[in-house]
Amino acid sequence: MxxxxxxxxxxxxxxxxxxxxxxxxxxxxxxxxxxxxxxxxxxxxxxxxxxxxxxxxxxxxxxxxxxxxxxxxxxxxxxxxxxxxxxxxxxxxxxxxxxxxxxxxxxxxxxxxxxxxxxxxxxxPLTSLTAWEMLFDRFRIPRDQTVNGTLLIVGGAGGVGSMAIQLAAQLTDLTIIATASREETTDWCRKLGAHHVINHHHDMAAQIERLGLEAPEYIFLVTHERLHFKKMTELLAPEGAMGIIESAAGPVDISALMKKCGTLHTEFMFARGLLKTPTISAQHRTxxxxxxxxxxxxxxxxxxxxxxxxxxxxxxxxxxxxxxxxxxxxxxxxxx
Incomplete structure (x- = not known):
């Protein structure tokens, strides 16, 4: 073959x-x-x-x-x-x-x-599983009841971000902020269902404040974890949840998370299949x-x-x- x-x-x-x-x-x-x-x-x-x-x-x-x-x-x-x-x-x-x-x-x-x-x-498949597992398995965002709050997706226009926007927009009541840096990717995020789109090359906290929104309860750091991790821990709402899908390039400072009693979630879509976990068939169902x-x-x-x-x-x-x-x-x- x-x-x-x-x-x-x-x-x-x-x-x-x-x-x-x-x-x-x-x-x-x-x-x-x-x-x-x-x-x-x-x-x-x-x-x-x-x-x-x-x-x-x-x-x-x-x-x-x-x-x-x-x-x-x-x-x-x-x-x-x-x-x-x-x-x-x-x-x-x-x-x-x-x-x-x-x-x-x-x-x-x-x-x-x-x-x-x-x-x-x-x-x-890969991006849908990654987004679904972060939102609903790791963050445990309910899909069958009203939940007030804001989800920030850093890197909204790529494969995972594109699915995370759609899933959150269609299956939850969260306010969705996505990040993008070009006109075409900004338009793409809006078409997928993001309520607001901000530029991750500029001060994201200031942009969210100008939108009249509170600090996000959920932050899905899809890309460039090394660049954004510290700032996102500072931006996250108290008792909020942050998720990453990239392996850390080195030690990460979680002191800002600890002060807020925030949680850090990791998502590796391949884990269930690689490790033959008891929940392996969840990916078939998803x-x-x-x-x-x-x-x-x-x-x-x-x-x-x-x-x-x-x-x-x-x-x-x-x-x-x-x-x-x-x-x-x-x-x-x-x-x-």
């Missing part, structure tokens, strides 16, 4: 940073689905892994957002049948989805939204819920660019765009 892999950690500008290769089609075991890959999306985790070190012994295939068709099932699969259309994010300790066929644990897979193309669906919300018109895909077929040249362009932090929404590729 065709696949795209890397063999050495190199800048994406190098001609062989990603390579077109041939691999055998894998065999499903246990909870595995064998999925014929129809479309994939590119995330920052792809670029981080590509830059982080050498694969051990063999070419490493990346790709952590996928939509496709089930072509084989393992003996312990119960939620899916051959021919089902699915979407999912996978896990980083197995080969990724930048290949014609891919194995994935059925407990972290959902049925693809019927109203979306494969490309549109491939934009959703993706099923997301698909339902898409099909009834509550949520929409965050696909903004289609870079063409899944090959090394097009994936290099996608990696380069993600590394430049110039992406609004999600980049997808489809077909081989």
């Amino acid at each position: 065709k696949a795209v892999a890397f063999t050495h950690s190199k800048p994406i500008t190098e001609f062989d940073a990603l390579l077109d290769i041939e691999l055998p089609v894998p065999e499903p075991r246990h909870h595995d689905l064998l999925v014929e890959v129809k479309a994939v999306s590119v995330n920052p985790v792809d670029t981080k892994i590509r830059r982080s070190g050498e694969p051990l012994g063999e070419p490493r295939v990346l790709g952590f957002d996928c939509a496709g068709i089930v072509r084989g099932i393992g003996p312990e699969v119960h939620n899916f049948a051959i021919g089902d259309e699915v979407y999912y994010a996978g896990v980083p300790d197995r080969p990724g989805a930048n290949a014609e066929y891919h194995l994935v644990d059925d407990r972290i897979v959902g049925h693809k939204p019927r109203s979306l193309t494969f490309a549109e669906a491939a934009a959703l 993706l099923e819920a997301i698909a339902h919300l898409v099909d009834n018109g509550t949520l929409k895909t965050t696909m903004t660019e289609n870079f063409g077929t899944i090959n090394a040249a097009n994936l290099k362009r996608a990696h380069e765009a993600v590394e430049a932090s110039s992406v609004r929404g999600k980049i997808v590729l489809e077909g081989f």
